[in-house]
Amino acid sequence: MAVQGVRAVDIRRAGWLALMASVLTLGLIAYGSWVRVSGSGLGCPDWPLCEGALVPEIEGATAIEFGHRVYAGVTMLLVAASAAFAFRARTHDRLTSRLLVWALVAILVQAVLGGITVLTELHSMVRLAHLTFSLLTLALLTGGAARALKVRFSPPPDVRRWRALVIAAAFVVLAGGTIVGTGHSAGCPGLPLCDARSGTEAAWVHLVHRVAATALLLALIWTAWQARRVGGWAFWVSVIAALLAAAQFTVGVSAVWLRLPQELRIMHLGLAAAVWWAVVAQFSFALLGRTR
Secondary structure, eight states, X not given: OHHHHHHHHHHHHHHHHHHHHHHHHHHHHHHHHHHHHTTOTTSSOSSSSBTTBSSOOOOHHHHHHHHHHHHHHHHHHHHHHHHHHHHHXXXXXXXXXXXXXXXXXXXXXXXXXHHHHHHTTSOHHHHHHHHHHHXXXXXXXXXXXXXXXXXXXXXXXXXXXXXXXXXXXXXXXXXXXXXXXXXXXXXXXXXXXXXXXXXXXXXXXXXXXXXXXXXXXXXXXXXXHHHTTTOHHHHXXXXXXXXXXXXXXXXXXXXXXXXXXXXHHHHHHHHHHHHHHHHHHHHHHHHHHHTO
């Protein structure tokens, strides 16, 4: 019984650490957007060192990129601590242990991809893979935290709907990442659709992204509207997800209208990651509610 009590404490510690790491991961994604938008991706032209040193001269693009690496390192340490506690208590909660250990694997792969991004001089597909593993890390941390902290709503959200919304949110974010990776960020200056100024490829990728983003926003608003009947935290998290999606949609439109100012481009990805986080969290809560 004493051992079981210790393991339960370890799982709870792992959950709180995973929650803190998920907040840092959300910030890390937004910080990565700042690195890209500010043109600081090669501020440290080598990897794992920066300008051949552990600590370079902190100025300009080097300061931004090196700060991103330090931030990522702190986040990785927090994920590693969470995974260590969860692994020690694996006999108490095997699924939580697996989620958080895989989160550690995902963030390590993400770090390596970040290095490859630098070594390949910001190759677009490597950058997209880097973003993908960022989202995966955030999802695994969120699921592990929700399970370890035993967050449950009554009545729980609908599992099938939120699974579909997770897939839709991932598609929207990665479609946006593809636009950036293929160099088509400014390829569709028209609103609501592209016009004669856009090339065929740019018009298509923007069309897919805009239609998918609109559909996701409408689905989240409708889901929040339906959740009002049950009330409680299930309703409020649904409202938060819808509000974040509305804010992200508004920022995206404004960015195009104002010709892609840096601040709005950073906010656009940051809010997209926040939408992803909220949707994954609600899906995690739904799965937990089903096991009650």
